[in-house]
Amino acid sequence: MASNLISHNSDLTLDVYFTETVHQGSELKEIFRGSETFAVSRDVLVKSSPVFSTMLHSDGFFAEKKMRQVRVEAESITSMKIWLQILHCQTPDYDVNLTEVWNLIAVCDKFNLVIDLLYKWFEIWYSKQPIEQWLIGTRYTGETHHFNEDARCLLYPTWRLDHPKGFLRVSRHVVYNSCYYVKEMSPVRRRADLHLPSRIIQQMNAARGRLKTIIFHALYRPLEELLLENQNCCDKTGSDYQRALLETKAWPIERYGTANSIATLLRRLRDFYYPTPITKCVTCPKDFQRVVKDLIMHTTFYFDGMCIDCMNQSKAKTQNEDTDYWLHRYLRQDEIVRGCRVESHRQPTWYFSFMGRREDMDKFRHKERD
Ligand SMILES: [Zn+2]
Numbered sequence: 001m002a003s004n005l006i007s008h009n010s011d012l013t014l015d016v017y018f019t020e021t022v023h024q025g026s027e028l029k030e031i032f033r034g035s036e037t038f039a040v041s042r043d044v045l046v047k048s049s050p051v052f053s054t055m056l057h058s059d060g061f062f063a064e065k066k067m068r069q070v071r072v073e074a075e076s077i078t079s080m081k082i083w084l085q086i087l088h089c090q091t092p093d094y095d096v097n098l099t100e101v102w103n104l105i106a107v108c109d110k111f112n113l114v115i116d117l118l119y120k121w122f123e124i125w126y127s128k129q130p131i132e133q134w135l136i137g138t139r140y141t142g143e144t145h146h147f148n149e150d151a152r153c154l155l156y157p158t159w160r161l162d163h164p165k166g167f168l169r170v171s172r173h174v175v176y177n178s179c180y181y182v183k184e185m186s187p188v189r190r191r192a193d194l195h196l197p198s199r200i201i202q203q204m205n206a207a208r209g210r211l212k213t214i215i216f217h218a219l220y221r222p223l224e225e226l227l228l229e230n231q232n233c234c235d236k237t238g239s240d241y242q243r244a245l246l247e248t249k250a251w252p253i254e255r256y257g258t259a260n261s262i263a264t265l266l267r268r269l270r271d272f273y274y275p276t277p278i279t280k281c282v283t284c285p286k287d288f289q290r291v292v293k294d295l296i297m298h299t300t301f302y303f304d305g306m307c308i309d310c311m312n313q314s315k316a317k318t319q320n321e322d323t324d325y326w327l328h329r330y331l332r333q334d335e336i337v338r339g340c341r342v343e344s345h346r347q348p349t350w351y352f353s354f355m356g357r358r359e360d361m362d363k364f365r366h367k368e369r370d
């Protein structure tokens, strides 16, 4: 079978094969799944990868250095082919699914390639995907779903391949649509090393927690005001208001807020119905429907997602609190977010994208307030 022509000045045939790990009884076995050959330039491979360099360079110790054909294992044929196209300045393929994007990252790590070379490819690939459709289609009910269309499988690639717009959009979606805990998903089971730093997941969970707190306070405040009046009419209004909230199945938030996503809670609150009661009292006649409507608006637009640039700026650079000048510069940014590549995002994104020590942030903000 003829090789895939990658280089016109080919002096090496790369025989790429891939295997799959499968259960055989109680054992895990590597099963050969296929191979393909590529006509490439030895020089290009040597210059692009320390792994190939050791394998192929004429000073190397390995037998491959004299061979005209070498055999390597990759995550998949497609991902290896795209890498070879990129390295040889050929137009790469884009018509691949999300799993291949993960495979591309795995190949990069395996051969120690420069990940930056993949950024442009990923930007174009991302622009060709029906991302909004995937986001709408992703429901986190734990039922079977397609890895290649699961928004959570986009978290890691958008972060690792430096796509601030994608990471902001996808992380926002995952925070609003996750039940229980925010977690990421991987379509490549055997590559457990490919995942987000745990700090990012922690911060996304903190953002989800914050949204629940906002909902609680906004819904509880009118009730508290009525209770403090200690009047019969106000007690009655308070009970009616709570009953109307109970009917939405979004309240009490402690009961419904764990197993349901923020998006579900907000959707349920849209059904809230309790017209302003008519009494002579000054406290009772509140526009409760407006309270709930405003809360839905405020919560829906509160969190824009995680910002890669804010995250990068706030990573601890030294272990010394006193010399962390960068940190203070970052902490001062607050409302005016400068230099982020995403068009604009609001303060909560900046706050939850903080990757440094949380105590530093709180201490500093406290001091600024005093
Ligand atoms: Zn009253």
Ligand SMILES: [Zn+2]
Binding pocket: 307, 308, 309, 310, 311, 337, 340, 345, 350
């Ligand atoms: Zn930012």
